[in-house]
Amino acid sequence: MFRFKALLAGTAMALVASAGSARAATELQWWHAMEGGNNEVVEQLAREFNESQSDYKVVPVYKGKYPETLQAGIAAFRARQAPHIIQVFDVGTGVMMAAKGAVKPVAEVLREAGATFDKSQYLAGIVGYYSTTDGEMLSFPYNSSSPILYYNKEAFRKAGLDENTPPRTWPEVFEAARAIKASGWACGYTTTWPTWIHLENFSAWNNRPYASDANGLNSLTPKLAINSPINVRHFQTLADLQKDGSFSYGGRTSEAKLKFLNGECAILTESSGGLADISKSTIDYGIGQLPYYPDAEGAPQNTIPGGASLWVFAGKTAGEYKGVGRFFQFLSQTPIQARLHQVSGYLPVTMEAYQATKDQGFYDKNPGRETPILQMMGKEPTENSRGVRLVNLPQVRDIQNEEIEAMLAGRQDAKTALDKAAERANAAVEQAARAVAK
Amino acid sequence: MHRRVLFPGTLLPLLLVAPQIAITSVFFFWPAYRALESSLYREDPFGLSSTFVGLENFREVLSSPGYLHSLGVTAVFSLSVALLALTAGLVFAAMADRVLRGRTVYRTLLIWPYAVAPALAGMLWLFLFSPAMGTLAIWLRRAGVPWDPLLNGDQAMLLVVVAASWKQVSYNFLFFVAGMQAIPRSLIEAAAIDGAGPARRFFTIIFPLLSPTTFFLLVVNTVYAFFDTFGIIHAVTGGGPARATETLVYKVYNDGFVGLDLGGSSAQSVILMAIVVALTVIQFRYVERKVHYA
Numbered sequence: 001m002f003r004f005k006a007l008l009a010g011t012a013m014a015l016v017a018s019a020g021s022a023r024a025a026t027e028l029q030w031w032h033a034m035e036g037g038n039n040e041v042v043e044q045l046a047r048e049f050n051e052s053q054s055d056y057k058v059v060p061v062y063k064g065k066y067p068e069t070l071q072a073g074i075a076a077f078r079a080r081q082a083p084h085i086i087q088v089f090d091v092g093t094g095v096m097m098a099a100k101g102a103v104k105p106v107a108e109v110l111r112e113a114g115a116t117f118d119k120s121q122y123l124a125g126i127v128g129y130y131s132t133t134d135g136e137m138l139s140f141p142y143n144s145s146s147p148i149l150y151y152n153k154e155a156f157r158k159a160g161l162d163e164n165t166p167p168r169t170w171p172e173v174f175e176a177a178r179a180i181k182a183s184g185w186a187c188g189y190t191t192t193w194p195t196w197i198h199l200e201n202f203s204a205w206n207n208r209p210y211a212s213d214a215n216g217l218n219s220l221t222p223k224l225a226i227n228s229p230i231n232v233r234h235f236q237t238l239a240d241l242q243k244d245g246s247f248s249y250g251g252r253t254s255e256a257k258l259k260f261l262n263g264e265c266a267i268l269t270e271s272s273g274g275l276a277d278i279s280k281s282t283i284d285y286g287i288g289q290l291p292y293y294p295d296a297e298g299a300p301q302n303t304i305p306g307g308a309s310l311w312v313f314a315g316k317t318a319g320e321y322k323g324v325g326r327f328f329q330f331l332s333q334t335p336i337q338a339r340l341h342q343v344s345g346y347l348p349v350t351m352e353a354y355q356a357t358k359d360q361g362f363y364d365k366n367p368g369r370e371t372p373i374l375q376m377m378g379k380e381p382t383e384n385s386r387g388v389r390l391v392n393l394p395q396v397r398d399i400q401n402e403e404i405e406a407m408l409a410g411r412q413d414a415k416t417a418l419d420k421a422a423e424r425a426n427a428a429v430e431q432a433a434r435a436v437a438k
Numbered sequence: 439m440h441r442r443v444l445f446p447g448t449l450l451p452l453l454l455v456a457p458q459i460a461i462t463s464v465f466f467f468w469p470a471y472r473a474l475e476s477s478l479y480r481e482d483p484f485g486l487s488s489t490f491v492g493l494e495n496f497r498e499v500l501s502s503p504g505y506l507h508s509l510g511v512t513a514v515f516s517l518s519v520a521l522l523a524l525t526a527g528l529v530f531a532a533m534a535d536r537v538l539r540g541r542t543v544y545r546t547l548l549i550w551p552y553a554v555a556p557a558l559a560g561m562l563w564l565f566l567f568s569p570a571m572g573t574l575a576i577w578l579r580r581a582g583v584p585w586d587p588l589l590n591g592d593q594a595m596l597l598v599v600v601a602a603s604w605k606q607v608s609y610n611f612l613f614f615v616a617g618m619q620a621i622p623r624s625l626i627e628a629a630a631i632d633g634a635g636p637a638r639r640f641f642t643i644i645f646p647l648l649s650p651t652t653f654f655l656l657v658v659n660t661v662y663a664f665f666d667t668f669g670i671i672h673a674v675t676g677g678g679p680a681r682a683t684e685t686l687v688y689k690v691y692n693d694g695f696v697g698l699d700l701g702g703s704s705a706q707s708v709i710l711m712a713i714v715v716a717l718t719v720i721q722f723r724y725v726e727r728k729v730h731y732a
Binding site: 067071074077078095098099100101102242249250251252255256258259262264392394395398401402403405406408409411428431432434435436 | 480481482483484485486487498570571586588589590591676678679680681692693695696697698699701
């Protein structure tokens with residue numbers, strides 16, 4: 001009984017203490033979708049910021065996976081309970097950009113916090129993606145990634161392939177996958193995020209349009225161009241390889257990573273952010289850049305950013321925005337960005353962080369880690385490669401996934417699948433745009 | 439048959455039903471009204487602008503081939519789940535009723551799955567049958583079965599049906615056991631003396647006398663298959679592959695929260711409400727006539 005009372009008293013004191021400290025600093029809610037190792041990074045960043053000053057307290061809250069976090073944010077905004085900062089994945093960018101009254105541009109937040117915001121400090125490809133057409137940065141690029149190729153060296157040895165030369169083009173990947181399958185390996189090639197890698201980045205990297213109007217950057221109702229001959233050829237090959245087992249479909253998001261991690265599939269295309277898991281596994285892996293088609297003019301062009309950025313909700317007080325601005329300034333510091341990049345496989349956001357990582361000799365020690373950055377920055381972006389922005393990209397990806405699955409199951413050929421996907425997606429885009437355009 | 443019993447007074451009865459009415463209003467009538475309201479508007483996800491569009495959302499939903507497809511999926515799914523869960527529950531109950539030793543143990547064990555949350559039940563089955571990591575999936579493939587629910591829609595459907603039924607079997611079992619215990623022993627013993635074997639006794643005496651229970655369970659199972667299986671489908675297939683397991687409820691979620699089409703999604707949930715009300719009415723009007731209340 002005595003113990004119980006002591007416990008109660010202790011709890012009460014702890015409550016009073018925490019209430020006391022909460023009153024002193026302005027709390028800033030940060031909703032995010034980072035799991036595992038990446039979640040630790042978030043927690044650590046918040047802790048370091050909170051310790052560095054006493055006016056503001058950033059409180060990170062894990063809200064589920066990317067789509068769930070976005071849903072939670074939208075629901076909270078409607079209920080007037082929005083957090084200050086929300087992490088929204090690349091696909092949700094169009095959704096957030098269309099919601100003009102719901103967000104406060106990050107450039108404005110930084111300006112009001114008295115920060116000298118110099119766009120040239122940031123990696124152009126990334127910042128351009130998160131800016132309006134007239135160049136105002138709307139969200140803060142927190143974790144950007146680019147799809148790369150991972151391969152299992154043991155499988156390459158077994159199939160008599162050179163373990164130090166990753167396949168560079170799609171025909172080479174398919175050939176290697178067939179050879180690996182023929183050598184008795186369970187599966188040659190698999191991929192995560194089929195829509196992000198094989199449609200959005202595929203188009204940019206091969207310098208082909210994904211949709212009209214600069215892939216939707218210049219219009220609310222672009223028309224998809226994902227059923228061009230090169231797309232059809234690519235998907236038909238995937239469908240054929242699925243049939244003979246050289247390719248194995250793994251799911252719509254990152255599930256296929258497991259097929260690489262458990263040794264089943266020898267080649268994987270996956271986000272550079274997947275490196276944290278792959279480097280922890282026992283697989284003897286190598287990294288290559290995202291494959292392209294040698295006959296595509298201008299390929300390889302550049303990839304478009306994946307990952308997520310931080311958005312600021314509208315309707316908060318000036319004091320709170322000041323805190324948010326200070327937090328973003330804190331995140332932009334070179335040592336922080338460099339560390340974020342090195343532990344997670346996500347891209348650094350500022351040029352200085354990239355340079356610092358280079359100067360530390362990090363890329364010499366970790367070959368392949370520079371690949372995603374070079375992919376994104378290698379060339380000046382074209383109309384086809386600045387980014388993809390649809391007001392309902394999550395829905396469009398769903399449509400594409402459905403048609404791709406029906407194709408891989410052998411129920412339709414690639415041409416039919418992509419024609420249907422484009423047609424259905426165009427109708428969905430038009431309908432969604434009507435709800436937004438006012 | 440129907441006797442009317444009247445109690446005097448109005449205040450006390452009103453007071454007694456008040457909590458129930460309050461709960462139903464907050465958790466059913468209010469959301470239902472809001473769904474009805476937003477089904478008539480076209481609105482952006484953040485609720486910044488909305489336009490009254492009349493019945494356009496309904497027209498769009500009902501004319502879309504995806505919706506009709508989903509209706510078919512739901513019919514197959516609900517029927518299969520209700521049938522499988524009811525049959526399995528009945529078989530287990532009949533068997534547990536005949537066991538003499540360790541009866542309580544069997545019963546307790548058979549009730550366990552009911553305590554598992556739908557999402558967890560989904561994860562459990564996913565861990566067993568996911569092509570990438572499932573133990574049983576690997577066995578199946580070693581045995582030469584081309585197991586791939588990620589692409590094969592029929593296999594995906596089978597997987598969610600079994601998972602959803604598995605969770606409901608316990609509930610059915612519980613009610614069937616109780617129903618069987620309510621059947622007078624003397625009837626069964628008399629039949630046994632007349633020379634009826636166990637199967638005969640089951641089909642001519644036990645099963646007809648269980649009909650009120652069966653009917654009740656049929657209604658409950660249909661409602662379960664319609665509404666409570668969202669968690670399982672979400673965890674196991676996410677409605678895929680190629681919408682092969684996209685039931686009406688899943689589509690409401692997917693169009694509303696992933697597609698962010700709130701008007702269309704609300705229109706769907708209004709239609710869904712109408713469907714379930716209609717189904718229940720039909721069941722009570724036609725199926726109940728065949729029910730034999732002891």
